Amino acid sequence: DIIAGLEEKKNVKTTTLSAIREIEYEDQIIKQLKSLEYKHFFLAQNFLATQLATKLNITPRNLSFLLKKYYNQDFNNYMNDLRIDYFTQLLKDNPQYRKYKIAALAEMCGYNSYNQFAVNFKAKTKISPSQYISYLEKESGK
DSSP states (O other): OHHHHHHHHHHHHHHHHHHHHHHHHHHHHHHHHHHHHHTTGGGSTTOOHHHHHHHHTSOHHHHHHHHHHHHSOOHHHHHHHHHHHHHHHHHHHOGGGGGSOHHHHHHHTTOSOHHHHHHHHHHHHSSOHHHHHHHHHHHHHO
């Protein structure tokens, strides 16, 4: 009975230690991911989940798990959010880009097609890219 109790305590400690190591490992991966975000890896066209997993030295399955756990997104939605956030910030910070064709800006942000970009942009922001540009122009005109 005493030995069984000691074994149980040992198993709990091992499980707790394992859980702590897993969290620390995940935190390291997320820090690496944030670093890649800062370097704008997502601007590359046709960038695949397998490529990101390789950069992080994890499996695509683990990448999918971590994106779901920490961002509540799949890879495609994660990439779209990064690209659209980049686009909105780029146009906010650099008014000269507002004169560019939206298709060219979409390509700069990693999209292969204007249509794909426009659909994703509207889904996230509820307005079109041209409406966003008009909004920024009005704001800066005040």
